[in-house]
Amino acid sequence: MAVLMAQLRTELRVMARNGEQLLLIVIIPMALLLFFGNVDVLPTADQPAVDFLVPGIIALAVMSTAMVSLGIATGFERQYLVLKRLGATPLGRSRLVLAKSLAVVIIELVQLAAICVVSLAMGWSIESTTWLLLVGAAALGTFAFAGLGLILAGRLRAEVNLAAQNGLYLFLLLTGGMIIASSALPGPLESLSRALPAANLADALRQAVGEEGLYGSSAWVILAAWALVAPLAAARVFRWE
């Protein structure tokens, strides 16, 4: 346990010292929530903008932490031989993966708490939220995005991985139903979006906060498939150095 906690502390400390990661996992989701929650530019009909935004911002937070933050950090740890050096200690792969997973979960809980507090202050109606569904969707999203992040981190050079993660983040932010509803996308893009984890996570989270969602149970099925396949693929292709 002491070994696991030591590695977890290191993971959190390293993440906290990385300014780019803080920007990604805290500042961007909050800035988008505050901006689009207060500026009436989203086509949300008679629904309050904040009610539309909260599930999408939670999805964005999950994607930022589980995919981009984890993926970029792991890519650089490969390049700097940090993973290799840890591999020569009694830590072991399973405790390393567990420590990284716990770090992601802790940060997501902090993100979720911060998003809830800010959203409530902006008038979000929390009453219809089914927390079990929300946590379940976030957990599936975490597995799916962590798998995607580690596939890139485990195969690409750190700088290429950095660019790829940021590019994928931007693409999924725009097409993942987080800020702009997937139904507003052009036909082929909507079809593509519907097959990817981001839009399905956002949709599942919409259902968790009491909205109807666009995809019904298929969002959960597709998200669960990503949550299964992406980590398995990552485990298969990941190179430790």
Place this chain on the structure above:
Amino acid sequence: MSTSADHALEVHDLVVRYGKTVAVDGLSFHVRSGSVLVLLGRNGAGKTSTIEVCEGFRRAEAGRVRVLGLDPATHRAALNRHMGVMLQGGGIYPSARVGETVAHYCTLYGAGVQPNAVLERIGLAALRSRTWRTLSGGEKQRLSLALALCARPSIAFLDEPTSGVDLDGRREIRSIIHDLAADGCAVVLATHELDEAERCADDVLILDRGRVAAMGPLATLRQPETRFRLSTPVDPSVFTDSLGFSVQRDGEDYVVTGSAATETIATVARVAGEHQATVVDVRAGAQRLETLFHRLTEETL
């Protein structure tokens, strides 16, 4: 080298390949507990590949390796508790501070080593709040060595430990290596730096293209000899055929090497005189490791 049963490391017929390239070709050696083996060789000679197989980072194509009696390919977890490792470079989070990195590794190894004691021993106590990325090259090397000490190792693999380190730092690293050996740790050290090797080694293994070019106790390898440098072209056979000396071309000169016996000096001087060869330099005594290394590794070029 000893053949007693106290071998911390045993390597038999090790073969490592990268695709069609053979990096290590049938290498066998052993290292005693409490001794320092220095692996020497040019780039690509197979030093790091050999060490990485012993550390469990890399699988061997063939051969048998036992570290502290365990196969590193199958018992890596057990081995990691007793093995100190210093990578050729990197291995540390750039934003991690010196003190917290040492404390982290002391906890990971759980060997009861006090972080402050390691920092004092390695001379980094004053830098404990500095991050890795702000350290000089030599300080990074010392921190990397410090992490190996956190294991209180029974065997330590040190890859280029003095690379980029200043003179005081080198002296300190040599002292730590001697202390490790004095405590019973087997130290395997790979380096390009022949002066360092002469100062640290109990035994030396010179690798050339994945094979043993020379191996043995440092004192034996450095056996005394006499070297004549002749500036006049001579037929090498006048020294080699009946007299048994070796002759090598070195630039425009010829170098005749024989034993350190007094008769050698008289004989070479006589034969050189008979062939009107001009002797420009005579040296007698223990061989420098550098001389031996260049002779052994250049002969096969």
